Amino acid sequence: MKAYQILAGTGIAGLKRVERPERSPDAHEVKVRIDATSLNHRDLSFAKGQFYNPPSYPIIPLVDGCGEIIAVGNAVTRFKIGDRVITSYYPRWVDGALSSSKTAISFGAQFDGTLAGEVVASEEFFTAAPISLTPTQASTLSCAGVTAWNALFVAGALKPGSSVLILGTGGVSLWALQLAKAAGLFAIVTSSSDEKLQRVKALGADGTINYRTTPDWQDEVLRLTAGAGVDLVVEVGGEDTLARSLKAAGVGATVVVIGRVSGGGGVSIEPGMLIGGAKRLVGVTAGSRAMLEDLVRFVDVNRIVPTIDKVFPFDEAVAAYEYLQSGAHFGKIVIDAR
Ligand SMILES: NC(=O)c1ccc[n+]([C@@H]2O[C@H](COP(=O)([O-])OP(=O)(O)OC[C@H]3O[C@@H](n4cnc5c(N)ncnc54)[C@H](OP(=O)(O)O)[C@@H]3O)[C@@H](O)[C@H]2O)c1
Numbered sequence: 001m002k003a004y005q006i007l008a009g010t011g012i013a014g015l016k017r018v019e020r021p022e023r024s025p026d027a028h029e030v031k032v033r034i035d036a037t038s039l040n041h042r043d044l045s046f047a048k049g050q051f052y053n054p055p056s057y058p059i060i061p062l063v064d065g066c067g068e069i070i071a072v073g074n075a076v077t078r079f080k081i082g083d084r085v086i087t088s089y090y091p092r093w094v095d096g097a098l099s100s101s102k103t104a105i106s107f108g109a110q111f112d113g114t115l116a117g118e119v120v121a122s123e124e125f126f127t128a129a130p131i132s133l134t135p136t137q138a139s140t141l142s143c144a145g146v147t148a149w150n151a152l153f154v155a156g157a158l159k160p161g162s163s164v165l166i167l168g169t170g171g172v173s174l175w176a177l178q179l180a181k182a183a184g185l186f187a188i189v190t191s192s193s194d195e196k197l198q199r200v201k202a203l204g205a206d207g208t209i210n211y212r213t214t215p216d217w218q219d220e221v222l223r224l225t226a227g228a229g230v231d232l233v234v235e236v237g238g239e240d241t242l243a244r245s246l247k248a249a250g251v252g253a254t255v256v257v258i259g260r261v262s263g264g265g266g267v268s269i270e271p272g273m274l275i276g277g278a279k280r281l282v283g284v285t286a287g288s289r290a291m292l293e294d295l296v297r298f299v300d301v302n303r304i305v306p307t308i309d310k311v312f313p314f315d316e317a318v319a320a321y322e323y324l325q326s327g328a329h330f331g332k333i334v335i336d337a338r
Pocket residue numbers: 039040041042045143144147167168169170171172173190191192193196211236237240241257258259260261262284285286287324327328329331
């Protein structure tokens with residue numbers, strides 16, 4: 001079976017094309033022919049050795065994936081041959097409250113992922129793919145999509161008409177924008193690029209701010225919301241952005257801490273910034289399978305087509321990683337595994 005493997009911490013240069021032995025599914029397992037897989041910032045972090053709890057041996061990377069079931073074990077009940085499925089980020093987190101055991105493992109981090117011709121795993125590790133999307137499009141839900149869903153509608157519990165500030169135009173952020181607009185939210189997006197801001201306007205953004213040319217962008221968020229601040233911030237920036245995000249958040253607002261693309265160092269926050277406005281600072285980590293199922297239904301009902309910047313052939317996985325690292329992308333980067 002064709003695959004790539006990587007040892008955590010060896011960088012993009014450590015990504016190697018290999019042949020892995022094929023195997024048949026056990027009783028509760030399914031065998032999925034992977035049609036498409038997409039990259040996430042965490043895959044770069046894993047390559048650089050910045051991801052938690054990596055194995056000490058090379059594994060097949062990537063968590064996102066969509067494919068068709070080509071074999072089932074004799075005790076499988078949820079799927080049949082021919083079904084199209086996507087991976088669930090935390091396969092042990094089916095539903096309910098988070099626990100450390102539910103989030104202990106994820107595809108392409110603690111065990112083999114989706115940058116391969118096939119994946120054999122428990123039927124519980126997959127969800128039915130949206131019927132309205134191609135495999136390429138459906139390969140973007142498992143990480144970025146479900147994280148944006150969790151931030152807006154689970155951790156954030158937003159209602160139609162609420163306002164949201166979305167930082168940057170990467171995978172999570174554009175998913176958040178598309179979900180926000182389908183749900184009737186007021187969305188402000190920041191980017192380093194005016195050209196990318198034009199593109200987010202076409203996706204429905206109500207306000208746009210270039211965070212390079214407007215370094216005090218939190219003031220512009222207040223202006224765009226008539227001084228009120230937003231109800232929720234999709235905080236993917238980390239070190240350089242978190243304190244500003246808190247200032248851009250209104251009374252009773254939630255800052256959902258998701259990522260650290262600007263750096264993961266310490267941030268100075270005055271307690272009064274949270275107390276005075278009764279603001280909430282909440283971390284999220286991907287989402288449960290139940291959240292992914294809710295997202296799939298929402299995508300189908302609202303005919304949401306995820307924003308894909310570029311599709312790379314399987315043979316060019318290294319180039320796909322390098323493109324992600326460049327930061328030039330707008331939305332998702334997909335690898336065609338067929
Ligand atoms: N907690 C979770 O469960 C979870 C899940 C998914 C991702 N994450 C994390 O969330 C972050 C984003 O992930 P991703 O996969 O969406 O990444 P990505 O596709 O690589 O997106 C990166 C984008 O961030 C923007 N950016 C960079 N520096 C910025 C800054 N100083 N201020 C505002 N925006 C900035 C850039 O947008 P412009 O080019 O428009 O400037 C860039 O395109 C990463 O840190 C990732 O590890 C966490």
